[in-house]
Amino acid sequence: MLKCKEVAGRASDYIDRQLGWKDNFLMYTHLIMCAHCRRFVKHLATTIGVAQRAGRRLASPDEVDTTLANLQGKKGSE
Amino acid sequence: MSDNEIMQDGIDLAGLRNQDHSSFKTLVEKYHPQMVTVARAIIGESLAEEVVQEAWVSVYHALPSFEGRSSVKTWIYTIVSNEAKTRLRKESRLISMNTPEEAVPDYLGNNRFHDNGRWSSPPPQWDIESPDQLLEQQQLRLCIEKTLESLVPMQKSVFLLRDIEQLTLEEICNILEISNSNVRVLLHRARLRLMQVIDHYQETGLC
Numbered sequence: 001m002l003k004c005k006e007v008a009g010r011a012s013d014y015i016d017r018q019l020g021w022k023d024n025f026l027m028y029t030h031l032i033m034c035a036h037c038r039r040f041v042k043h044l045a046t047t048i049g050v051a052q053r054a055g056r057r058l059a060s061p062d063e064v065d066t067t068l069a070n071l072q073g074k075k076g077s078e
Numbered sequence: 079m080s081d082n083e084i085m086q087d088g089i090d091l092a093g094l095r096n097q098d099h100s101s102f103k104t105l106v107e108k109y110h111p112q113m114v115t116v117a118r119a120i121i122g123e124s125l126a127e128e129v130v131q132e133a134w135v136s137v138y139h140a141l142p143s144f145e146g147r148s149s150v151k152t153w154i155y156t157i158v159s160n161e162a163k164t165r166l167r168k169e170s171r172l173i174s175m176n177t178p179e180e181a182v183p184d185y186l187g188n189n190r191f192h193d194n195g196r197w198s199s200p201p202p203q204w205d206i207e208s209p210d211q212l213l214e215q216q217q218l219r220l221c222i223e224k225t226l227e228s229l230v231p232m233q234k235s236v237f238l239l240r241d242i243e244q245l246t247l248e249e250i251c252n253i254l255e256i257s258n259s260n261v262r263v264l265l266h267r268a269r270l271r272l273m274q275v276i277d278h279y280q281e282t283g284l285c
Contacts, residue, residue, distance in 0.1 A: 003191075003194065003195025003196065004191060004195055004196050004197050005186070005190075005191045005195040005196075006195065008186050008190075009186065009266075011266070012262065012265055012266040012269055013262060013266075016262075018247075018262060036197045036200035036201060037197075039200070039201045039203070040200075040201045042207075043201055043204060043273055043276070043277075044269060044270075044273055046204075046207060046208070046209055046212070046276075047269055047272050047273040047276055048241055048269060049209035050209040050212050050213060050222060050272070050276065051222065051226070051237070051241055051242070051269070051272050052209075052241055052242055053209055053210070053213055054213055054219055054222050054223060054226075055222075055223075055226055055237075055238065055241065055242045056112075056242050057111045057112075057223075058107050058108065058111070059106055059107045059108075059109075059110035059111055063106075063110050063111070064103060064106050064107055064110070066131075067106050067110060067131060067134050068102075068103065068106070070131045070134070070135070071134060071135055071138055074135050
């Protein structure tokens with residue numbers, strides 16, 4: 001039987017389906033019985049969802065211009 | 079030709095292979111910051127931008143021969159990773175990669191659990207549970223963006239490649255040259271750091 005600390009440590013692997021069938025089953029049975037750990041795993045999954053939506057940044061116009069100018073300079077020197 | 083061979087992630091592949099300016103510019107717009115993140119994880123802050131500029135030149139020259147065996151993003155992340163590793167080998171005597179971990183309380187530190195492994199300080203109830211509703215909170219959105227920027231480079235890189243770019247663990251291992259177990263540990267730590275921020279915001283309304 002897993003302890004809550006172990007469940008918390010493996011929660012990412014559980015969400016990502018990286019555990020073997022035995023560890024997966026142990027996680028599953030603990031989560032059936034432990035409301036605190038169910039909440040923890042649910043919050044972790046939500047956090048992943050939030051970060052996926054918020055985490056991507058596009059290049060600024062300056063960054064794009066610098067890159068294209070650098071490429072043009074390299075092409076010019078060939 | 080399938081749709082996947084024509085457009086990928088909003089990018090015109092045929093245009094890219096023809097080194098079309100507009101298609102290449104779109105590629106730079108989409109991936110430049112992420113390439114800097116990957117380069118930074120390998121070679122450190124001071125040389126990352128320079129390495130990425132060199133990588134873009136390599137990408138441009140290799141575009142006509144891009145066969146599509148991997149996705150475009152995996153391909154360009156591999157190129158920038160190789161450029162960074164090559165540069166690192168040349169300058170390893172001069173570069174210190176000892177980026178100190180930020181001194182942030184560990185979300186799963188010992189004060190969260192009793193000695194028997196059960197929660198002593200369990201996760202608090204959240205008032206807002208859906209990702210979209212959470213992101214409507216402008217202040218929280220800024221907190222998350224700021225926290226992502228402050229992650230240590232390797233954590234940030236793993237998080238970016240896995241949770242945002244959806245690369246496989248094997249691809250990430252190859253790009254960053256770290257083990258599967260190391261990727262998973264770094265990913266979990268990055269996610270916990272973000273969860274800590276959301277916890278705090280839910281309780282206090284502040285970053």
